[in-house]
Amino acid sequence: xxxxxxxxxxxxxxxxxxxxxxxxxxxxxxxxxxxxxxxxxxxxxxxxxxxxxxxxxxxxxxxxxxxxxxxxxxxxxxxxxxxxxxxxxxxxxxxxxxxxxxxxxxxxxxxxxxxxxxxxxxxxxxxxxxxxxxxxxxxxxxxxxxxxxxxxxxxxxxxxxxxxxxxxxxxxxxxxxxxxxxxxxxxxxxxxxxxxxxxxxxxxxxxxxxxxxxxxxxxxxxxxxxxxxxxxxxxxxxxxxxxxxxxxxxxxxxxxxxxxxxxxxxxxxxxxxxxxxxxxxxxxxxxxxxxxxxxxxxxxxxxxxxxxxxxxxxxxxxxxxxxxxxxxxxxxxxxxxxxxxxxxxxxxxxxxxxxxxxxxxxxxxxxxxxxxxxxxxxxxxxxxxxxxxxxxxxxxxxxxxxxxxxxxxxxxxxxxxxxxxxxxxxxxxxxxxxxxxxxxxxxxxxxxxxxxxxxxxxxxxxxxxxxxxxxxxxxxxxxxxxxxxxxxxxxxxxxxx
Numbered sequence: 112x113x114x115x116x117x118x119x120x121x122x123x124x125x126x127x128x129x130x131x132x133x134x135x136x137x138x139x140x141x142x143x144x145x146x147x148x149x150x151x152x153x154x155x156x157x158x159x160x161x162x163x164x165x166x167x168x169x170x171x172x173x174x175x176x177x178x179x180x181x182x183x184x185x186x187x188x189x190x191x192x193x194x195x196x197x198x199x200x201x202x203x204x205x206x207x208x209x210x211x212x213x214x215x216x217x218x219x220x221x222x223x224x225x226x227x228x229x230x231x232x233x234x235x236x237x238x239x240x241x242x243x244x245x246x247x248x249x250x251x252x253x254x255x256x257x258x259x260x261x262x263x264x265x266x267x268x269x270x271x272x273x274x275x276x277x278x279x280x281x282x283x284x285x286x287x288x289x290x291x292x293x294x295x296x297x298x299x300x301x302x303x304x305x306x307x308x309x310x311x312x313x314x315x316x317x318x319x320x321x322x323x324x325x326x327x328x329x330x331x332x333x334x335x336x337x338x339x340x341x342x343x344x345x346x347x348x349x350x351x352x353x354x355x356x357x358x359x360x361x362x363x364x365x366x367x368x369x370x371x372x373x374x375x376x377x378x379x380x381x382x383x384x385x386x387x388x389x390x391x392x393x394x395x396x397x398x399x400x401x402x403x404x405x406x407x408x409x410x411x412x413x414x415x416x417x418x419x420x421x422x423x424x425x426x427x428x429x430x431x432x433x434x435x436x437x438x439x440x441x442x443x444x445x446x447x448x449x450x451x452x453x454x455x456x457x458x459x460x461x462x463x464x465x466x467x468x469x470x471x472x473x474x475x476x477x478x479x480x481x482x483x484x485x486x487x488x489x490x491x492x493x494x495x496x497x498x499x500x501x502x503x504x505x506x507x508x509x510x511x512x513x514x515x516x517x518x519x520x521x522x523x524x525x526x527x528x529x530x531x532x533x534x535x536x537x538x539x540x541x542x543x544x545x546x547x548x549x550x551x552x553x554x555x556x557x558x559x560x561x562x563x564x565x566x567x568x569x570x571x572x573x574x575x576x577x578x579x580x581x582x583x584x585x586x587x588x589x590x591x592x593x594x595x596x597x598x599x600x601x602x603x604x605x606x607x608x
Contacts, residue, residue: 113144113147114142114143114144114147114148114149114158114159115144117149117158117159117243118140118142118149118158121158123140125142127141128140128141129141129142129149131151131153131156133151133156134151134153134156134291134293136151136152136153136291139151139152139153140152142158147159153291156168168236169229169230169232169233169260169264169318170264170267170295170318170319171293171294171295172229172232173225173226173229173271173318174294174295174296174297174316174318175293175294176225177220177222177225177274177294177297177316178214178284178286178294178297180214180217180220181214181215181216181217181220181284181286181297182209182213182214182286183214183217184214184215184216184217185205185208185209185213185214185215186205187217188215188216188217188281189281190215190281190302190303191215191281191282191283191302192205192208192215194283194302194303195208195213195283198302199349199352199353200353200356200438201352201356202356202359207359211327211352211355212285212286212287212288212326212327213283213284213285213286214283214284214286215281215282215283215284216274216279216280216281216282216284216299217280218277218280218281220274220275221275222271222272222273222274222275223268223271223272223275225271226264226267226268226271226272229264230261230264230265230268233257233260233261233264234257234261236257237253237254237257237261240253240257241253241254263318264318267318270314270316271316273314274299274314274316278301278304279299279301279314281303282299282300282301282302282303283299283300283301283302284297284298284299284300285297285298285299285300285326285348286326287323287324287325287326287373287379288324288325288326288328289322289324289325289382289385290325290328290382290383290385290386292328294324295317295319295322295323295324295382296315296316296317296318296319296322296323296324296373297315297316297317298313298315298316298326298348298373299313299314299315299316300312300313301313315373321379321381322379322381322382323373323378323379323382324373324379324382325370325371325372325379325382325383325386326348326351326370326371326372326373327348327351327352327355327370327371328369328370328386329355329366329367329368329369329370330368330386331366331368332366332367332368333358333363333364333365333366333367334364335361335364335365335444336364336365336444336448339448339451340367340368340393340447340448340451341368341390341391341392341393341424341451342368342369342370342386342387342390342392342393343367343368343369343370343392343393343394343395343447344369344370344371344372344383344392344393344394344395344417344423345369345371345372345394345395345396345432345433346371346372346396346397346410346413346432347371347397347432347434348371349434350371350395350397350432350433350434351369351370351371351433352371352434353433353434353437353438354367354433354437355367356437357437357442361443361444365444369392369393370383370386372413372417378413378416378417380416380417380419380420380421381420383417383420383421384420384421387421391421391422391423391424391456392421392423392424393423393424393425393426393450393451393454394413394414394417394423394424394425394426394457395426395427395428395433395450396408396410396411396413396414396425396426396427397409397410397413397427397431397432398410398427398428398429398430398431398432399431399432408427410427410432411425414457418457418458418459418460418463419459419460419463420459420463421459422456422457422458422459423456423457424451424454424455424456424457425454425455425457426450426451426453426454426455428450452541456516456517456518456520458516458517501529501530502530504528504529504530505528505529505530505602506528506529507525507526507527507528508525508526509523509524509525509526510523510524510525510526511523511524511540521539521540521541521542522537522538522539522540523537523538523539523540524536524537524549525546527602527603527606529602530554531553531554531555531598531601531602532551532552532553532554532555532598532599532602533550533551533552533554534548534550534551534552534599534603534606535548535549535550535551535576536548536549536588536606537549537585545587546587546588547585547586547587547588548574548585548586548587548588548590548591549574549576549585550574550575550576551573551574551591551595551599552570552571552572552573552574552575553572553573553595553598554570555598556572558570558572573591573595574586588606588607
């Protein structure tokens with residue numbers, strides 16, 4: 112069967128983008144008829160001509176079943192429910208706790224039974240895929256792939272069945288999801304064994320290496336923030352839960368967007384990037400013991416780990432972490448906005464960008480990455496061939512952010528270049544301050560070349576961006592002489608409007 116026939120058997124009508132019958136995702140399936148493969152980008156189901164069916168769906172199905180049993184038990188788990196309320200100061204509202212991806216291990220969770228059921232389903236799926244093969248070669252490849260999956264499942268079962276030990280009964284469960292909201296791993300914490308010495312008794316139930324997921328992701332912030340507060344990332348579940356609880360106290364419209372990561376070394380950066388898109392988040396890192404390696408708080412390790420995948424803004428609180436900060440002071444919305452305003456911009460290191468470029472196959476490169484590096488002389492000749500003189504020269508551009516490692520990311524300059532003058536208008540785009548003239552150089556005024564030999568050939572008259580003269584201090588447009596304002600308006604009346 113070809114890929115069209117395989118999809119048709121599941122009721123999927125062929126199109127450029129198709130609806131997924133498994134996760135109900137609209138327009139989430141894409142396919143290649145020449146390669147004989149289709150994939151749903153929401154639930155990660157894959158169909159191939161070498162064997163239809165989902166790849167490693169046992170992992171998602173198994174975690175989802177565990178998560179459902181744990182959530183069903185939370186209301187009846189007095190130790191877990193009491194600990195969340197009294198020790199962690201969360202609301203006495205079972206609906207709130209369940210909505211924020213919390214659960215508890217029931218006595219009869221039967222992890223071994225769930226694992227055995229998953230293995231039976233995987234074997235049945237393998238047989239169905241083999242039966243659909245048209246050649247022995249295809250069948251052998253299918254057998255090999257499913258054999259590997261069975262080995263993964265059996266290895267994972269060794270960890271999973273530990274949940275059947277009574278020591279984990281009534282342990283609090285934190286449910287981690289992928290960027291699409293599907294349960295992908297569990298963090299189990301047996302709070303009953305904690306004595307107050309700081310030692311935690313935890314076990315991670317994670318079938319896919321490197322795919323820990325995100326804890327309690329919220330995609331959209333409330334309208335009262337006015338778009339000024341980006342998505343927040345914190346380390347640790349209770350830092351995020353405390354912030355969400357406090358946001359509820361502020362009332363409707365102050366909902367926070369963001370999520371918690373499961374630790375510095377296990378952060379699922381790919382899931383975070385998928386949820387963030389192009390947005391630069393606010394990472395509130397732990398203000399804990401200084402690291403000898405970085406000479407910064409230990410929580411900075413999370414900032415470094417995440418910045419390898421995406422640029423971000425980083426800040427911390429006066430206390431150890433966000434949980435302590437929220438529960439020991441009266442935190443209000445303006446406090447969060449102040450954290451965001453004062454945050455340090457952390458761009459992706461160039462090594463990470465270089466690694467991305469190296470990993471891109473040449474035949475998949477977008478056009479802009481096929482650009483050639485030419486000499487300055489070559490560029491000059493191309494420019495002269497296009498512009499014979501300065502009569503047609505009239506261009507503008509916006510330059511946002513400057514300084515080493517974008518230390519002054521809030522600065523924006525609008526440049527205007529033509530045969531009559533050069534004009535630069537400076538403002539703080541984050542605070543939306545009025546523009547000031549940073550540079551205004553008229554080309555109609557008398558000028559002469561430097562009398563002495565040297566490298567300084569700057570043409571300076573009205574105001575110069577280098578700021579080497581007393582008159583070079585930026586001023587509002589309205590402060591320019593009337594003659595200069597009229598001179599600008601002849602070229603760009605919209606500036607003086």
